[in-house]
Amino acid sequence: MYTLYATWIREGKLKPDPSWNDELGIKFTLQDPCQIVRKSFGDPAADDMRLVVKACVGEKNFIDMTPNKSNNFCCGGGGGFLQSGYKEQRLLYGQIKDSQIKKTGATYCVTGCHNCHAQIHELGDHFGGGYHAVHAWTILALALGVLGRSERIHLGEELQEVNLPDSSR
Amino acid sequence: MSDTRIKLKGKSPFKEMVMKLLPDGGNLNDCLTCGLCASGCPATGMDDMDPRKFLRMAALGMDEEIRKSRWPWFCTMCTRCVHACPMKINIPQLVFNARRLRPRDEMPKGILGSCDMALSKETNSAMGCTKEDFSFVVEDLLEEIKEEYPIWEERNLQAPIDKEGAEFFINQNSREPMIEPEEMGPLWKILNLVGVDWTYGSAGWAAENYCMFMADDNGWKTLTERSAQKCDELGCTTFLNTE
Numbered sequence: 001m002y003t004l005y006a007t008w009i010r011e012g013k014l015k016p017d018p019s020w021n022d023e024l025g026i027k028f029t030l031q032d033p034c035q036i037v038r039k040s041f042g043d044p045a046a047d048d049m050r051l052v053v054k055a056c057v058g059e060k061n062f063i064d065m066t067p068n069k070s071n072n073f074c075c076g077g078g079g080g081f082l083q084s085g086y087k088e089q090r091l092l093y094g095q096i097k098d099s100q101i102k103k104t105g106a107t108y109c110v111t112g113c114h115n116c117h118a119q120i121h122e123l124g125d126h127f128g129g130g131y132h133a134v135h136a137w138t139i140l141a142l143a144l145g146v147l148g149r150s151e152r153i154h155l156g157e158e159l160q161e162v163n164l165p166d167s168s169r
Numbered sequence: 170m171s172d173t174r175i176k177l178k179g180k181s182p183f184k185e186m187v188m189k190l191l192p193d194g195g196n197l198n199d200c201l202t203c204g205l206c207a208s209g210c211p212a213t214g215m216d217d218m219d220p221r222k223f224l225r226m227a228a229l230g231m232d233e234e235i236r237k238s239r240w241p242w243f244c245t246m247c248t249r250c251v252h253a254c255p256m257k258i259n260i261p262q263l264v265f266n267a268r269r270l271r272p273r274d275e276m277p278k279g280i281l282g283s284c285d286m287a288l289s290k291e292t293n294s295a296m297g298c299t300k301e302d303f304s305f306v307v308e309d310l311l312e313e314i315k316e317e318y319p320i321w322e323e324r325n326l327q328a329p330i331d332k333e334g335a336e337f338f339i340n341q342n343s344r345e346p347m348i349e350p351e352e353m354g355p356l357w358k359i360l361n362l363v364g365v366d367w368t369y370g371s372a373g374w375a376a377e378n379y380c381m382f383m384a385d386d387n388g389w390k391t392l393t394e395r396s397a398q399k400c401d402e403l404g405c406t407t408f409l410n411t412e
């Protein structure tokens with residue numbers, strides 16, 4: 001899907017505008033999903049994801065974790081960990097990811113997979129990092145100016161009113 | 170290292186079994202014991218285990234210990250160890266097959282429950298979302314969006330189910346229709362703006378597959394086939410995962 005988003009942006013079929021974030025300067029990082037990057041499509045898919053995120057939030061507002069792409073650490077939400085009942089171990093596993101995200105200083109972590117989303121959301125709460133986990137479609141819709149009021153459940157206070165579409169038409 | 174004092178009888182049935190399943194035997198005999206895998210694995214240390222040690226245990230035929238270990242459920246099969254390993258040893262596949270060693274009723278309850286639930290519904294939903302629930306949620310949300318933002322009526326926003334001949338067959342994680350349906354709207358809008366011809370399937374739309382996580386090959390296959398069949402039946406050319 002991310003490769004498609006990237007293709008559509010390259011072809012001009014989608015025209016996200018990152019200028020909403022020029023002055024706000026809200027920082028975003030990105031979790032490379034093991035399943036999509038290391039296990040399936042490799043670094044080209046990771047590069048596509050970066051192209052999409054940067055096109056939506058602005059080049060200077062994207063901060064990568066280290067290590068990243070094919071060498072990224074798993075967040076701990078994969079392999080069925082979320083449903084296995086071993087919560088304590090799952091959070092322990094996620095400690096590396098949590099400190100990686102904190103080190104970027106980003107307020108938002110774009111997650112490319114549902115397991116990552118759930119796990120990183122929980123890590124942010126549990127370890128008090130205060131960062132949010134958001135799906136890629138949320139920031140893409142935001143930068144396209146079509147993200148409705150009710151579609152902002154994973155966004156913080158500061159983004160509730162930003163780039164809202166006109167509801168009179 | 171205590172491992173080295175164990176008397177080797179040259180028999181490791183579990184490891185042999187896994188090697189037969191994997192191309193090049195997963196290189197499971199080629200370990201240099203360098204420890205690179207363990208040093209970069211987030212599950213290292215849990216239950217006093219790590220990937221290198223796990224592989225040694227398999228090589229030494231400690232199959233009973235492996236069967237009892239909880240550690241295969243702490244490894245997410247993320248493959249970072251393979252990425253780091255100079256010999257490209259497939260430890261995650263060893264772990265995957267170790268999960269198989271437990272009888273079905275001893276699998277972690279959450280995973281077993283999700284797998285069984287998905288198998289019992291033609292939608293594949295691990296959260297038990299039925300055909301009817303799904304189409305209700307989708308139609309309801311579509312209406313809400315158009316009410317709040319009339320422009321989408323004009324732009325003819327759609328979220329079709331079982332549209333024949335659509336190019337893309339798109340799946341969706343059950344969390345959306347069941348817990349946060351609002352999260353589906355942004356994707357629909359993006360697809361509309363690009364002008365994509367797409368559809369959900371009334372059957373097999375759920376993206377999650379918990380049977381796979383417990384190495385239930387038949388269950389895994391059943392779920393995947395349901396989705397693929399629906400996609401074929403509708404004549405869609407591309408199966409597209411929302412992730």
Ligand code: SF4
Pocket residue numbers: 199200201202203204205206207220221224250253254255256257258
């Ligand atoms: S990285 Fe590979 S060779 Fe090194 S200990 Fe791990 S499995 Fe063995």
Ligand code: SF4
Pocket residue numbers: 074206209210211212213219220243244245246247248249250251260261264
């Ligand atoms: S696949 Fe398992 S053993 Fe390998 S690095 Fe990931 S969690 Fe560790």
